[in-house]
Every structure is written in C-alpha cells, then in structure tokens.
Amino acid sequence: xxxxSQTPKxxxxxxxNDKSIKCEQNLxxxxxxxxxxxxxxxxxxxxxxxxxxxIINETVPNRFSPKSPDKAHLNLHINSLELGDSAVYFxxxxxxxxxxxxxTFGSGTRLTVV
Amino acid sequence: SQELEQSPQSLIVQEGKNLTINCxxxxxxxxxxxxxxxxxxxxxFLMMLQKGGEEKSHEKITAKLDEKKQQSSLHITASQPSxxxxxxxxxxxxxxxxxxxxxxxxxxxx
Numbered sequence: 001x002x003x004x005s006q007t008p009k010x011x012x013x014x015x016x017n018d019k020s021i022k023c024e025q026n027l028x029x030x031x032x033x034x035x036x037x038x039x040x041x042x043x044x045x046x047x048x049x050x051x052x053x054x055i056i057n058e059t060v061p062n063r064f065s066p067k068s069p070d071k072a073h074l075n076l077h078i079n080s081l082e083l084g085d086s087a088v089y090f091x092x093x094x095x096x097x098x099x100x101x102x103x104t105f106g107s108g109t110r111l112t113v114v
Numbered sequence: 115s116q117e118l119e120q121s122p123q124s125l126i127v128q129e130g131k132n133l134t135i136n137c138x139x140x141x142x143x144x145x146x147x148x149x150x151x152x153x154x155x156x157x158x159f160l161m162m163l164q165k166g167g168e169e170k171s172h173e174k175i176t177a178k179l180d181e182k183k184q185q186s187s188l189h190i191t192a193s194q195p196s197x198x199x200x201x202x203x204x205x206x207x208x209x210x211x212x213x214x215x216x217x218x219x220x221x222x223x224x
Contacts, residue, residue, distance in 0.1 A: 043157045105214045
C-alpha cells in the first residue's frame, strides 16, 4: 500500500495553463507538506497544513494555492504556469506538527512547463 | 521498498556529546544530500556529497559519503540544543527518482 501518493507522476504542460497536483496519505498523519525541489536537488518548503489548517506559507507566488479538503489530502493548484515553475514537487506527511516521528514522502511530481 | 534507510530513528543525547546518524542505500548512490528540519519549520539544506570518500563539514557537523558501502554518515561533535531537530538524507540511487530517508529525530538535553 502506498503511504503517500502523488498524482500525476509526470506533468508536461504549456505556459499559461492551470494545473493541479494531488496528494493523499493513508498513514493517519495530521500534518502534510508541499516541497519544491530545484534542478540542484535543493528542497524548499512551500506549504504545510496541520489538520486542514495552514501553518506554513512560505513566499511563493499567489499562483500557487494549496487546498486541503481533509487531513488525508493536500492538493496543489497552480495558475498561469510559467517556465520557472518546472521542478519536482514533493508531498510529505508527518505524524505530529513538529514532525518528530519523521517524514514520509511521496514519489514526487515532475512538472515541465514548455 | 525503502531505498534509503536511516538509523537511528531517534536519538537523545546530553549536550556536549558526539553523535552519528547513518543513511544506507540499497543501490549505488549518485549523490547524497543531508537536510535538517527544525521543529515546526521546513527542511533546511545542510550539504551535498557526490564523490566516494568525500567529506564535508559545516560548523560542528561533518558528513561523509562511502560509495562502496552505499552509505553516508552525519557526525555532530559536541552537540548543542541548537542541533535538535530532524535530520533527513536524500539521494537518487538510480540517477532518476529522488528518494528520502525516514528521518532521524535528534533531541539534545541541556
């Protein structure tokens, strides 16, 4: 059983389009995250939700909007995609807000904007 | 299957003590990244190792990559409360898909 699943795994789209990446975890974790990984493999946190409440919202363009319908899901919607949005996006979850029990990461979504 | 195994899962040490965290891959590593998360915050990049036998240091944290063993170790000398957090290794064992370890939670008791 996949613990943290992201869909799609690959996404190729044109500039200006709107797209969504979905994330679901079946671990019963109460905190979920979205990270962006650049070409040098550096991870940068974008958002964090704890029990559907936004707790971390780093400086990202307003075109990025997270949506958490319930604590098992955290979707990422991106409007008006730009070339610089091309990256791998990772979803993760942890048991408690502090992440003290460690992370479980999804397999990543490779977004390519052309 | 888990591509990267970290050990230990959690660690509690007295301030001033040395400690080591290991990250072992089931496949050949093409590069190994170490991250740290302070409680309630996002991941912070610590260092990246690419060559077998490579060793890097940042302040009191030293990381080494041993390609033969497909393992990396992170060593903290004279630990301080500021070192507390979760340490996470990340790598691309196959050169394509990027994986993360399960993390090691470090508590430093003053």
